[in-house]
Each structure stands twice: as C-alpha cells, then as structure tokens.
Amino acid sequence: MADLGRMIATKQVSPIEVVRAHLDRIAALDGTLRAFITVCADAALEAARAAESELMAGRPVGPLHGVPWAPKDLYSTKGVRTTGGSKILADSVPAADATVVARLARAGAIVLGKLNMHEFAYGPEGINAHYGDTRNPWSTDAHRIAGGSSSGSGAAVAAGLVPGSLGSDTGGSIRIPASLCGITGLKPTYGRASRTGVLPLAWSMDHVGPMTRSARDCALMLAAIAGYDPADPTTSVLPVPDYGAALTGEVKGLRVGLLRAHFTDVATPEVKAAIEAAAKKLEGAGAVVDEVNLKEVVHVATASTAIVAAEALAYHAAWMRSRPQDYQADVRERLRLGAFVTGAHYVRSQQVRALLTREVDEVLARRDVLLAPATPLAAPVLGERETALGDGASAVRAALLRCARPFNFSGHPACAAPCGFTAGGLPIGLQVVGRPFDEATVLRVVDAYQRMTDWHTRRPVA
Amino acid sequence: MLARMEISVEMLKRTAALAGFDWSEAELEPIRPAVENLLEALARLEQVPLGDIEPTTQYRVI
Numbered sequence: 038m039a040d041l042g043r044m045i046a047t048k049q050v051s052p053i054e055v056v057r058a059h060l061d062r063i064a065a066l067d068g069t070l071r072a073f074i075t076v077c078a079d080a081a082l083e084a085a086r087a088a089e090s091e092l093m094a095g096r097p098v099g100p101l102h103g104v105p106w107a108p109k110d111l112y113s114t115k116g117v118r119t120t121g122g123s124k125i126l127a128d129s130v131p132a133a134d135a136t137v138v139a140r141l142a143r144a145g146a147i148v149l150g151k152l153n154m155h156e157f158a159y160g161p162e163g164i165n166a167h168y169g170d171t172r173n174p175w176s177t178d179a180h181r182i183a184g185g186s187s188s189g190s191g192a193a194v195a196a197g198l199v200p201g202s203l204g205s206d207t208g209g210s211i212r213i214p215a216s217l218c219g220i221t222g223l224k225p226t227y228g229r230a231s232r233t234g235v236l237p238l239a240w241s242m243d244h245v246g247p248m249t250r251s252a253r254d255c256a257l258m259l260a261a262i263a264g265y266d267p268a269d270p271t272t273s274v275l276p277v278p279d280y281g282a283a284l285t286g287e288v289k290g291l292r293v294g295l296l297r298a299h300f301t302d303v304a305t306p307e308v309k310a311a312i313e314a315a316a317k318k319l320e321g322a323g324a325v326v327d328e329v330n331l332k333e334v335v336h337v338a339t340a341s342t343a344i345v346a347a348e349a350l351a352y353h354a355a356w357m358r359s360r361p362q363d364y365q366a367d368v369r370e371r372l373r374l375g376a377f378v379t380g381a382h383y384v385r386s387q388q389v390r391a392l393l394t395r396e397v398d399e400v401l402a403r404r405d406v407l408l409a410p411a412t413p414l415a416a417p418v419l420g421e422r423e424t425a426l427g428d429g430a431s432a433v434r435a436a437l438l439r440c441a442r443p444f445n446f447s448g449h450p451a452c453a454a455p456c457g458f459t460a461g462g463l464p465i466g467l468q469v470v471g472r473p474f475d476e477a478t479v480l481r482v483v484d485a486y487q488r489m490t491d492w493h494t495r496r497p498v499a
Numbered sequence: 500m501l502a503r504m505e506i507s508v509e510m511l512k513r514t515a516a517l518a519g520f521d522w523s524e525a526e527l528e529p530i531r532p533a534v535e536n537l538l539e540a541l542a543r544l545e546q547v548p549l550g551d552i553e554p555t556t557q558y559r560v561i
C-alpha cells in the first residue's frame with residue numbers, strides 16, 4: 038500500500054490503472070478463492086477517476102490517496118450491502134459508513150468490495166455456508182482453509198486481489214487468517230480504533246485492525262483509522278503516535294520474551310522451529326531475548342468461551358428466536374451455548390480475565406514485547422476436525438484459537454506476520470505482543486524482522 | 500476432581516425456555532456434550548483463587 042500510494046502520488050501510475058488491475062485479478066481468481074462477497078467495480082472505478090482528477094488538479098494528497106482496499110463484510114458501507122457473511126443480513130444496506138471506513142475514505146483509499154468471513158465472525162475456520170468457503174491461496178488444490186473469521190481478508194491480501202483490508206478480531210480473527218495466509222495482521226489495543234458501524238460478535242472482546250502484506254502497510258492503515266471516536270465510548274483519547282516514524286529497523290536493546298508453555302512449546306515441530314528461529318534472528322540484531330510463561334493462560338479458553346457465548350447470544354437473541362434456521366449449523370450451535378452461561382459464570386470469567394490481564398501487564402513491565410506463534414499449526418484441510426499439538430490431540434478450532442485468544446482477553450496489541458513455511462509450502466505465523474497502546478513498538482519489531490527476512494514478500498502461485 | 504456433570508436434553512430444553520428460547524430436543528441434543536464440557540470447565544473456574552480481584556469492566560480506556 039505504501040509503495041502504491043507513493044507511485045500514485047508521484048504520478049508513476051494512475052489510480053484507475055491500479056483499480057482496474059485489481060478488478061481483473063479478482064475476476065480471474067475469486068471464482069476459486071471465494072474471498073469476496075460483493076465487488077464494487079463501478080463505484081471503485083468512479084472513485085479512482087475522482088482520485089486521478091484531484092491529483093491532476095494538483096491538490097495535496099495523502100499516502101493512501103487512490104489506493105484500493107476492501108473491508109471484511111461486517112463493516113458498514115454506505116449504500117453497499119453489509120451481510121456479516123449471513124443470510125439474515127443478505128439485503129442489509131447501511132445508510133452510513135463505519136467510522137473507520139469513513140476515515141479511510143477521507144484518506145483517499147478506495148473500496149473495491151466486501152470480503153467473505155465466517156458467518157457473523159463466529160468461527161476461526163473462515164467457512165461460510167451462504168457465500169462459499171474461502172480457500173487458502175497457498176493450497177495449490179484449494180482444499181485448505183484461509184482461517185477466520187476474516188477469511189476473505191486473509192486470502193484476498195495473500196493472493197494480491199487487494200493490497201489491504203480491515204478485519205475484526207474477537208478471538209484471533211485477524212491474526213489467524215494472517216498466519217494461515219502468510220500476511221501481516223494487527224489487532225490493536227482494545228480502545229485504539231473505533232468499532233462504530235462494525236457488526237459485533239462480543240462487544241468486550243471485539244477489535245478492528247488492518248491486514249496487509251507488511252508492518253509498514255499496517256502502520257499506514259492504523260494511522261488512518263486510530264483514535265478517539267465519540268460514537269464509540271470504548272475508544273481512548275490517547276493521542277495517536279506517528280507509527281511510520283516508529284519503524285526505525287532497530288531492535289538493539291529491546292527486551293523480548295519468548296512465550297514457552299501453552300504457546301511455542303505446544304506448536305507443531307515446524308512452527309516451533311520457525312518461532313525459535315525468529316527469536317534468534319531478533320537476538321542476532323541486538324534484542325535481549327528471554328523465555329517466559331503465563332500461568333493464568335490455562336483459564337482463557339473456558340472464560341473467553343463463556344464471555345463470547347453470552348455476549349454473542351445477547352446480540353443475536355431476537356434472530357435466534359425467530360429464524361434460527363437461517364444460521365449456518367456451527368454458528369447456530371455456538372450461539373445456543375450462550376443460553377447456558379449464567380450471570381455468575383459471566384462475572385467469574387471477567388474476574389479471570391482481569392487476572393490474566395494483570396499477569397500480562399506484569400510480564401511486559403520487564404519486557405518490551407512478547408513472541409509466540411500466531412497459530413500453533415499451519416492451514417488445516419477444509420473439514421478437518423482434529424489435529425495433534427505438542428501436548429496431545431486438539432480440536433482444530435481450539436488449536437487455531439489457542440495462541441491468539443489470550444490477547445483478546447487481555448486487550449494487548451498483537452501482530453501476526455509470516456516467519457517461515459512448512460515443508461508442504463504453507464505459511465507459518467509469528468505473533469508479537471506489546472504493551473497497551475504501544476502498537477508502535479509492536480510494528481517496529483515486526484518491521485525490523487521483515488527488513489531482515491523475505492517471508493512477507495513471498496506470494497502464492499496463482 | 501469434580502464429578503462428571505450429566506445434563507439431560509430435557510434440562511437443556513427447560514433452561515433454554517427460561518431464557519426465552521423455544522428450542523426442540525432435537526435441536527438441543529447435538530450441543531449437549533458441549534454444554535456439559537463448558538459447565539464442567541466453568542465449575543473448575545470456581546476453584547481459581549481470585550482474592551479480591553474485580554471483574555473486568557473497563558478496558559484500558561484512558
């Protein structure tokens with residue numbers, strides 16, 4: 038995105054050419070990938086013509102002027118249907134843009150369309166009974182999942198259908214598809230970016246954030262969307278730093294904690310080796326790496342399941358009474374679980390959440406960032422239910438959520454980025470976790486790593 | 500070690516009805532094992548020493 042923006046601003050390439058090239062690629066590949074639910078070809082070309090006119094008129098433009106992008110289809114887009122990946126909202130056309138969509142529009146970015154997702158964002162596999170299962174572009178026979186819930190975002194960015202996206206992340210839904218598709222995805226701190234106009238899954242765990250090819254592009258998108266929104270009472274009034282300026286390429290002296298138990302140590306051997314190699318790479322660049330464990334993380338799966346189930350059913354209650362048959366089966370079953378979580382369970386889970394948050398804060402008081410796998414395994418086959426991790430058999434769904442979900446629970450910023458490939462050619466994802474509202478350091482570490490490696494520049498054969 | 504929690508589908512149906520959901524036994528039977536597992540796990544959470552820690556109600560909003 039940064040390169041495209043620079044080329045557009047310096048008139049090396051026309052925004053119309055850029056939009057056309059991406060629309061051509063969508064037409065060629067999306068029949069297989071199923072990354073898009075809606076393509077806005079006419080509106081995107083009209084916006085590109087307007088962007089070019091502004092440029093030719095000599096008006097000052099920002100770094101995203103004329104650059105195409107596409108949101109996950111749970112961001113409200115004025116006049117363009119916003120389905121949430123559901124049959125229930127198949128014809129829902131919002132009257133206004135989500136706050137962050139409007140902010141990107143003000144920055145000059147152009148919406149190419151709306152991206153596929155697990156129905157109502159309630160699943161880490163990225164499957165969808167209504168709009169088709171998004172396929173992982175690294176899977177040559179198109180039979181592996183892209184990961185979810187922001188599956189279309191992961192696949193579209195990886196396959197070059199769009200240079201950037203906004204996903205949402207309640208239990209890993211930005212970082213899981215970023216990991217499985219070999220792209221860079223940032224879940225900012227809870228409160229850093231507005232959720233106004235974004236369909237909720239669980240209000241207290243939902244985060245919005247960029248999915249791009251590099252930390253530099255994530256920084257560019259985050260700079261455009263971050264900051265206080267009076268319409269979202271959970272957003273922070275803390276000033277938004279210059280994320281681009283933070284990308285110094287320097288990690289010398291940074292204190293890095295490699296998360297061992299529950300995280301790196303349970304990953305598949307190839308993922309574990311790649312994460313350890315990434316830690317060594319940072320150490321070689323002058324970072325001070327030690328090993329650390331989070332004792333309270335063992336409670337996360339139970340407590341976050343209770344919180345998400347209760348909050349999600351609260352949002353979906355009316356539809357779950359009147360038209361439960363219109364949900365895809367796995368989502369309907371997860372929503373039904375919420376009816377059996379009591380108020381006492383919910384509050385107890387929130388107490389456990391405070392306990393983990395305190396522990397992560399304490400660990401980060403002595404370190405700048407933590408490292409872990411984003412997912413402990415590479416992309417599973419579509420329909421695969423069980424897998425093997427270092428501590429035994431695991432449901433695929435639980436395995437996908439395992440390393441990402443703790444930081445939805447605690448609210449800390451976390452970024453997934455590619456750090457290797459399996460012998461079968463599937464991407465492996467590193468996760469960098471930082472202090473609250475210190476996305477700058479998280480992005481700095483990922484950017485420095487990406488300057489030393491080329492994993493993020495590799496593309497699936499299309 | 501807590502005793503294995505056994506929950507009948509009738510119990511699920513009554514509980515769901517109390518929450519205002521008219522779900523049939525056929526609809527609830529598939530989730531019965533998941534409900535049992537979740538409630539067992541939540542019972543284990545009761546044993547976590549939490550001291551005077553308060554539930555998360557604010558999310559770092561500054």
